[in-house]
Amino acid sequence: MSWFRALKETSRSGLSVERTRLEPLVALRGAVGLGITIGLSLWALGAEAAVSSAFGAFQAAIATFQRSWRPRPELALASGASLAVSTFLGYLTVTHLALFLALLAVWTFAAGLSWAAGPTTGLIASSNVAMMLITVTLPTSVAQAGVHAATMVAGGLIQAALIVLFPVRRWGAHRDALADALAAEADYARRLRHDPVAPFDPSALMEARAAAALTPRQARRRPAELRGTRGLAERIRPVLASLADPAVGVPPEGPERDRARELLGAAAAVLDAAAHAVRHGTSVDLPPAAVAAFRTPDTGSILTGAPYRAATRLGRLLQDVVETAQGSGEAAPAAHLHRPSLLALAPVALRAMRDELHRSSPVARHALRVTVVACAGYLLGTALPFGHGYWAPLAAVMVMRPDFSQTYSRAVARFAGTLVGVAVATGVLQITGADPGASGALAVGSAALMYLLMRTGQFAAQACIGAYVVFLLGMGGEQWTQTVPERVLLTLLGGVLAMVAYAVYPAWETPRLRTYLADWLAAQGRYAAAVVRHHAEPAGRSAPDVREALLGARAARAAWHAAVARAAGEPVRHRGLSRVAADDAEDALTQTGRVAMLMEAHLPERGAPPLPPAGRLADALRTATEAGARAVRERRVPDWTAVRDALQDPGWADADDTVVRQGGRLLLRHLTELSEALDTAVPPMTAGRDANGRITKGDANGPITGEDANGRIAKGNADGTATGGNTNGTATGGNADGPRNPGDSAAR
Template structure:
């Protein structure tokens, strides 16, 4: 589905970032050998990718944190690369830490892998104060330059949505102050429905998290304020809560650098006041407080609630939670550390020319995946080899080194931005070609032949596959991951069928058939994983419940597909169509992470289903197709809630 593919960042932003990367690289070439330039280009490209991610806030801080990580990798590599035994120990520890960072998400894992690559490609030359300082400063300058650029020229793709949300939050702040002063002040929850029009012409699959269903949160805040007014709670406490909430809402709407701290302190006061209320008033106040915190978290991604805690402490806690033997993240970290150490040892001790490509291949292809592990691993190796072949053929007629190689490498990394939307094969090919020219910047890593590179890539790919075979994921963990994958594909199928009832789109039959095929393949993989796991009584009970609920979801979807009218019914109220769209968005949820399989957001799903039933009650009696839809949606919701609330077994014994 095209709407699910990532979009290309703005051309102007990519051009500015690329120019900054080249400027720092050329300065490094003037001051030192190509090693510092390689570090500058690598760090600049990674920080550029972080800065250009769609996010409403926190980019500058995130880029600076990533810069520090990349600088630390370069510093360690420069100091230890000449001493093989020490370098192996440092590489093992760093690779293990990089693997554990997948617990924080896919982006964090890929950034950690890039930092490890900078450490690995450091040439084994004796360090001097000058060479180490220039490499570290070039890396630091490349990252800081990206932070400065993103602070001066923030992305403008979602400027319309940002402006609309800012206006809505300012309006809510004004309403909160009026309500604090006058308990009987009129509030109309429908006054924010215009936000839907602002978000209607954007594709939900391409929005960052802060803009997916962004119109709903202000509407919920308005409804929560109305509910709080109608509870008859203590006037003084409610007035204090609403006054502090108005301060927080104004801060959320602002773009000043002090807005984050103002929002943090206001939210702490709101939460304390809400805790002082009890009964029905307390529930309404706490619901309002949670929604305020959610709005602040979306605006300031590193804002923690309700305490003011540094994001690094949360990251450490998250990683520490995966230091147990059944965690797929821990097993990936061990696999990565072992493979990197073996790859470096092969480069240093075996007669392999330019053997650093072995470790680079491991970093580029090894992932903490349980689904399609070997297929994707081999596919990435093939894509990487294809990119290397293309770059090597170009180098037969032109062999750039120094600054020409830096220019080509930066251009190819820009191509990788674009190729990412076509899948992991195209992305691997673009990255492979870019890394070829990146290494040609420095004479110490340049000069590899096509045979040298392909030989090392094959060895690295083999290491990655063997690592998965010898240290596979825990069988029960693998089963849970497969169950999450199956659940997600079934829900994607349901979402397409439900959408076809109220929206007309191109080739709905083909879309439903493709979604069903994905669900069928996921079911086969799930059954294979369940057959491999040792079936305890608890596991058999959970499998029966899971299969029964999922079969009921499938039956409801096929019934909907059989009853699907040739065209969406004409004259459906806008409110009903909106309720269906809200249900679809709540149904699809967020993508899974390497550390956590896909799950159902029960609260959001049941609330959306309740809203859909309320809107269906207002339909005329001749709306038979819509009533069939509502009945089957109720079945889907009931069984998905059963799946989500049934505890998975934690042991196969």
């Protein structure tokens, strides 16, 4: 999109107010902690120390609101302690411009790199740099600097103590993550009743997995109903898909399909009941109709073969879900994903930061960009005749993020919110003439409002922060005339510097989309190859290599979707991958993962007869997808001849397993669709061509399917029958059991 449109969209995003669930008790707890900190410091140490302690407690509370599965007291302690260290070191050098600039550069670069360790770490580190720019101006001696640093630590301790003493919905975030995963499975089961090849977004399962990683202290206190349910939800998903899919499950119509729809509806009802129980910590209330659907003996007389095995396994898994959701399952207390403690996290974060130290890394470019802007903003703010020049670098550090959209939207929101917040706070101070105690109370009220509204959007949060800072500095003795003009003008300067820096030294995601797509293709190939390999060499349903490959494919998919979302608002051309081509390629890879999942649902038991052709297919899938990933990066079209040849292996004639062969044909079809999407993105091609240079594609059994009069590909179904293209050049395609409707995107 154009720069004008990109700026308009990001501005609208920054100024929007979202509807979200408010957490008044959590906001009240953070405000109480801030009030206690300010009151004690004001009583014992004076106004200036109270301002420092207020920044420490304020920042510690903000840290606990971030989306993190780490214990909230740890976040509060880490935030308060790191701000104290930053302030003390900053004060030691603030009187020497060159030394302070060097410290600011090192501190800001490290904060920029810390985004590699996660958004929570990046936000806390960036906020510490911004707060340091204010707090280093408050002490007047080294001893006072030490006292101010101690009060910041105390502010973090008070917030952590309140979290421990007054927990609000203990384990609530973890319950929500697990319940959302179960609810997503229920929604998937309902959609499969009407669309047997419906896609599934695994983000809820990924979130539940992230929530399941626990520190040793969390693992000892985790409720019983949160143990084991996530793993069962993971195993249910492929069983649901295999029961509904017409290629390996029940036929498209008939009594088998009706029975499958009934079971899918019952499974959805059971999963919803389990999700409700987990979310609220109550017992599972099962709908009688759903229980009856799985207990009836009619299933065995209607379903046979693979569908019957899937239905039977689905019933067992749902029973296990119900038992674990009400805390009566047999999950071992020690069976959890490990999350390092706060001290053990330091080397992990340092390794992640070190891995980003290369020129092409968006995080490294962000770190360099924010460092230059912070130093330049500090120099400009100091040179201008406004005083308090730290407002410019503070604003820049607070708004800058590794991607374009967030940086620009936050810059607009910060400036607009600052205008509103400062104007309101200034008017209140002028009318009331508040003394330090009253100013502190007003600051606490502003912070409470910010804690309550911070998840509704940047504009509301920045308005509250603007008022908070005015009240807080008023408590320290500064008049409103000393804060309003400089804060507004220097905030505008900092925002402009941030926006210009990203325009001059960007890290666009759009040119990197092919890299993300290639990574996803390679990951899907490894997952599919691992599944097919287990059919060739049966080792039981416990398949850690398949699980690892699946997690890698999910991570690559999430990275692709995040990159697409960021690229959507960038003012640059697609550079080789148009939006239409990206959507088509995404659909093809999504269906590739779905087919691999179907085959995973039918992994053979240990000791089952091996399937030698499946081993050759697994090798072909791995090598072809790795080569295809290289082709995508190099703007070429992948070639799937190796996969087609593996499916033509004579050994399939003697194979008794139709699931793998049918799945292989479906994989080939969707990989071919990927090539077609990339063919429309970037000519010329390197795949097979006819005499006129147009790409030709073969079905799973080898014959070439035709092209229509406009040169579009006419796809073939899994049995090798071409259905032809229509007069508009749109391939009509066919599914595994026959033709599908022209242009039916849901069937792809």
